Amino acid sequence: MSAGNIHSEELKPLRRNRVYWAVADGWVLAKRNLVQIPRIPELLVFAIIQPVMFVLLFRYVFGGAIDVGGESYVNFLMAGIFVQTVAFGSVSTGIGLAEDLQKGLVDRFRSLPMAPSAVLTGRTVADLVRNLAVVIVMLLVGLLVGFRPEAGVAGWAATIGLLLLLSFAFSWIGAVVALLIRSVEAVQSAGFIWLFPLTFASSAFVQTDNMPDVLRAFANHQPITQVVDAVRGFLLDQPEGNHGWIALAWCLGILIICVPLAVSLYRGVATR
Amino acid sequence: MANGNPAILAEGLEKSYGKTRALDGLSLSVEEGTVLGVLGPNGAGKTTAVRILTTLLKPDAGRAEVAGLDVLKQADQLRSRIGLTGQYAAVDEYLTGRENLEMVGRLYHLPKKLARKRADELLERFDLTDAASRLAKTYSGGMRRRLDLAASLVLAPPVLFLDEPTTGLDPRSRLSMWEIIGELVSGGTTLLLTTQYLDEADRLANRIAVVDRGTVIAEGTSDDLKARVGGERLEITVSEGSDLAAAARILEAHTHSDVRIDEGRRQTGATVEGGARLISSVVRDLNEADVGIDDLGLHRPTLDDVFLALTGHAAEESEGKSSDNHQQEVA
Numbered sequence: 001m002s003a004g005n006i007h008s009e010e011l012k013p014l015r016r017n018r019v020y021w022a023v024a025d026g027w028v029l030a031k032r033n034l035v036q037i038p039r040i041p042e043l044l045v046f047a048i049i050q051p052v053m054f055v056l057l058f059r060y061v062f063g064g065a066i067d068v069g070g071e072s073y074v075n076f077l078m079a080g081i082f083v084q085t086v087a088f089g090s091v092s093t094g095i096g097l098a099e100d101l102q103k104g105l106v107d108r109f110r111s112l113p114m115a116p117s118a119v120l121t122g123r124t125v126a127d128l129v130r131n132l133a134v135v136i137v138m139l140l141v142g143l144l145v146g147f148r149p150e151a152g153v154a155g156w157a158a159t160i161g162l163l164l165l166l167s168f169a170f171s172w173i174g175a176v177v178a179l180l181i182r183s184v185e186a187v188q189s190a191g192f193i194w195l196f197p198l199t200f201a202s203s204a205f206v207q208t209d210n211m212p213d214v215l216r217a218f219a220n221h222q223p224i225t226q227v228v229d230a231v232r233g234f235l236l237d238q239p240e241g242n243h244g245w246i247a248l249a250w251c252l253g254i255l256i257i258c259v260p261l262a263v264s265l266y267r268g269v270a271t272r
Numbered sequence: 273m274a275n276g277n278p279a280i281l282a283e284g285l286e287k288s289y290g291k292t293r294a295l296d297g298l299s300l301s302v303e304e305g306t307v308l309g310v311l312g313p314n315g316a317g318k319t320t321a322v323r324i325l326t327t328l329l330k331p332d333a334g335r336a337e338v339a340g341l342d343v344l345k346q347a348d349q350l351r352s353r354i355g356l357t358g359q360y361a362a363v364d365e366y367l368t369g370r371e372n373l374e375m376v377g378r379l380y381h382l383p384k385k386l387a388r389k390r391a392d393e394l395l396e397r398f399d400l401t402d403a404a405s406r407l408a409k410t411y412s413g414g415m416r417r418r419l420d421l422a423a424s425l426v427l428a429p430p431v432l433f434l435d436e437p438t439t440g441l442d443p444r445s446r447l448s449m450w451e452i453i454g455e456l457v458s459g460g461t462t463l464l465l466t467t468q469y470l471d472e473a474d475r476l477a478n479r480i481a482v483v484d485r486g487t488v489i490a491e492g493t494s495d496d497l498k499a500r501v502g503g504e505r506l507e508i509t510v511s512e513g514s515d516l517a518a519a520a521r522i523l524e525a526h527t528h529s530d531v532r533i534d535e536g537r538r539q540t541g542a543t544v545e546g547g548a549r550l551i552s553s554v555v556r557d558l559n560e561a562d563v564g565i566d567d568l569g570l571h572r573p574t575l576d577d578v579f580l581a582l583t584g585h586a587a588e589e590s591e592g593k594s595s596d597n598h599q600q601e602v603a
């Protein structure tokens with residue numbers, strides 16, 4: 001064969017410790033997922049159209065009928081939209097992973113000497129970047145329809161930080177769901193089954209005060225409400241009480257449970 | 273590694289999915305530098321065996337060693353010694369051919385530059401250079417298989433597993449796949465290859481293990497197996513009005529074996545040795561005796577013949593036979 005071929009003795013893998021490879025392999029796969037985003041533009045377009053529809057729907061159809069106290073409804077709404085956008089992003093995480101499982105790519109990955117967590121971290125980190133992009137688009141849409149945030153630098157930093165953390169935490173839930181049910185279609189449906197109650201029975205679009213007792217108790221104590229209230233406080237420069245800390249605790253708690261769970265499910269997953 | 277141990281060794285592997293016994297005490301052994309063809313019908317347990325040997329699946333019982341490493345206890349080390357090309361091409365459709373190979377190189381922990389260089393080298397070797405910058409989803413089935421095979425060769429592994437590498441390929445792609453595999457083997461790679469085709473095992477493998485219902489029912493060289501099946505058959509169909517009996521006599525004179533006659537289909541056939549040379553003299557004698565022929569051909573024993581000879585049932589029956597064996601096809 002042609003000159004300059006690599007001799008097999010030269011094909012020496014690098015030697016580093018486990019932590020190094022968990023990061024490096026995760027990064028290789030994150031890049032793989034990121035370069036694919038512009039190659040499947042329809043996915044990104046739908047990821048953007050859906051929250052835009054929610055903005056228009058709530059701003060112009062329901063908004064007039066929803067009382068949120070002193071604040072203008074669009075100012076109230078946008079925190080909910082950001083959080084919902086990021087939470088729904090976890091469905092894409094699950095779908096991407098289920099596709100890799102169905103197409104046998106996970107078999108290829110599992111036959112390689114790579115860090116077993118990398119398929120999951122690569123996916124969740126790439127989804128973090130994608131979610132951030134979608135949130136920025138939503139911010140622009142919000143500004144167009146009258147959203148007037150009052151956050152300072154610290155408020156924006158806290159908002160972005162918390163949204164990214166939520167995105168990451170929920171992506172890992174999406175990963176656990178995908179590893180449990182493994183079919184792309186089922187992952188898609190399942191995602192909406194747990195996300196709809198979580199996002200709508202929350203303070204994302206309405207004040208929870210007017211909900212019936214049981215529902216209000218649920219709404220006030222679930223993570224989405226905590227994150228929405230915190231983000232709303234940051235954006236509108238209002239006191240957010242301890243919602244920020246509770247939201248942070250929720251996200252970290254989800255990660256502490258879901259990361260090891262997903263990694264162990266991944267290790268045990270027997271495709272086909 | 274040349275310590276006389278087999279490169280692949282499996283002993284009493286068992287694996288059940290619910291009531292389906294996918295593997296039922298499967299044992300096999302492959303000498304270093306040789307090729308074992310694992311031949312079996314749908315559902316025989318070929319893929320299950322390959323998945324266990326490549327660390328993807330844990331057996332319920334039994335043990336296996338590959339390249340001197342235990343597939344359960346030393347799975348991590350083993351993964352950099354083996355290459356696997358699964359039954360369904362595991363390429364990322366939304367990456368280009370080159371990106372696919374580079375990614376695999378990086379995940380084998382090659383330095384970036386080397387991963388790139390190795391990708392280019394493999395693309396050239398597998399005739400994919402022109403398509404290297406195209407997304408894999410635009411590739412034909414044959415190209416995907418080649419890319420998938422290339423991915424399993426990134427680290428030039430000493431032991432390679434190919435699960436039905438040519439199923440679904442057209443004759444030309446299949447032939448080029450055979451050539452590539454032949455080259456690998458002549459380079460000293462130990463290969464375990466599963467297939468449903470006797471001719472493929474015959475062409476590529478030193479030894480063949482016939483698997484049925486999760487266990488090896490026969491093992492040997494392809495000559496051993498053919499001897500049990502009865503070798504090649506020469507089948508002659510005479511044209512209408514021609515003398516079938518004369519044709520049968522000529523065939524008998526050349527083969528000295530039992531000649532079968534089928535009046536209705538104007539066919540006669542016998543087990544033969546000597547292939548092409550024999551055909552030309554049979555044809556010459558048929559012409560001299562003025563026997564018109566519609567068709568004449570050598571029929572190599574098929575998987576079905578092997579199964580009939582070994583088990584007394586045809587290959588397709590094997591999975592349906594046990595009534596509790598529910599097929600669970602995954603798309």
Ligand SMILES: Nc1ncnc2c1ncn2[C@@H]1O[C@H](COP(=O)(O)OP(=O)(O)OP(=O)(O)O)[C@@H](O)[C@H]1O
Pocket residue numbers: 270271272289292293294295312313314315316317318319320321359468591597598599600601
């Ligand atoms: N994940 C699974 N869940 C349930 N049953 C399975 C699973 N994988 C395999 N089986 C069953 O185990 C048996 C052996 O399957 P296997 O895939 O190993 O066969 P095979 O020889 O590779 O067949 P084919 O030629 O169709 O690829 C079959 O009856 C199959 O239905």
Ligand SMILES: [Mg+2]
Pocket residue numbers: 318319320359435436
């Ligand atoms: Mg198979």
